Amino acid sequence: MDLIDVIVVGGGPAGLTAATYLRRFHRSCLVLDAGQSRVRWIPESNNCPGFPHGVSGPALLLRMQEQAASVQVPIEQARVDRIARDGESFELSAGERRWRSRRVILATGIVDRLPDEPWVAEAIACRAMRLCAVCDAYEATDLRIGVLGASDVVASHARFLRTYSRSVTVLPSDDGDGGEAGQEARAAGVRWLPAGGRLDFDGRRCVYTPPDGEPVELDTVYPYLGCDTIAGIAAAAGAELDDTGQVIVDADQQTRLAGLYAIGDVVSGLNQIAVAVGQAAVAATHAHNRLPFVARR
Ligand SMILES: Cc1cc2nc3c(=O)[nH]c(=O)nc-3n(C[C@H](O)[C@H](O)[C@H](O)COP(=O)(O)OP(=O)(O)OC[C@H]3O[C@@H](n4cnc5c(N)ncnc54)[C@H](O)[C@@H]3O)c2cc1C
Secondary structure (H helix, E strand, C coil): CCEEEEEEECCCHHHHHHHHHHHHCCCCEEEEECCCCHHHHCCCECCCCCCCCCECHHHHHHHHHHHHHCCCCCEEECCCCEEEEECCEEEEEECCEEEEEEEEEECCCEEECCCCCCCHHHHHHCCCECCCHHHHHHHHCCCCEEEEECHHHHHHHHHHHCCCCCCEEEEECCCCCCHHHHHHHHHCCCEECCCCCEEEECCCCEEEECCCCCCEEECEEEEECCEEECCHHHHHHCCCECCCCCECCCCCCECCCCCEEECHHHCCCCCCHHHHHHHHHHHHHHHHHHCCCCCCC
């Protein structure tokens, strides 16, 4: 097995940026990717630096893959199931396949928990459902916005969304009133519907029908159902996770296991492309500086 300078696990914006930086430091590098980047859900991003007219997630990913290819970043389709320290290096595996590297950068992201409805992908594609208010609430300005989730979670999000629209409606999944945050949200003009209703999608927008109530049309709905961080392989290798399951890193994006870095959504509280690529630049540069010096021949 060749000893690669750095293996990057995950080929989303974070992983591709790290790999591009590493190749531009003349380091050997390999991206192992399961091909499920969150950006595939993005119909159009308007806060991604450098795209004044917006860019779709798939188009952005393609550009980042092209940029990585321009410096010969190899990308292999693989779902890594184990990372283990082996003396001074790491061994990674995906089923029967094995790789060795001096450093590892984990960029595996998160998986959103979505309503269990067959129409969810279609609703996201036409923006009747949105997953990230920081990303796209600006485009929902003055629309009729629904906020779906547990009463103790949704209140602060609903209040935040009042910045964008006077029509913000909570669709709670339980009978709680949201406590103090719920009071603040209602005081800010958020409408709070009874729990136990049904959420439908008519091909253009969502409709919530409360029990014994009239259907309420919503131009867009933000579900706040949480997410699952893909950090199990890092934890098994010796990295520390916080109580939300995200990987704890230092200012150089290094986990407590020296040589194992983590970047992007798997780490950050603010799940944004700009944050992911910034963390990638930091991790790649730190990893390069700590690898053995090689003078150009
Ligand atoms: C609907 C939607 C809209 C969004 N809009 C915006 C926006 O407008 N602006 C913005 O800044 N952000 C937006 N985001 C957030 C943005 O998509 C994420 O912040 C970004 O994708 C994080 O990049 P990442 O590289 O950390 O993770 P990801 O892009 O999720 O990439 C992780 C990669 O790692 C792979 N992987 C996971 N486990 C393994 C494994 N064991 N082995 C190998 N590979 C693995 C995955 O398959 C995936 O390819 C949006 C997200 C969603 C869902």
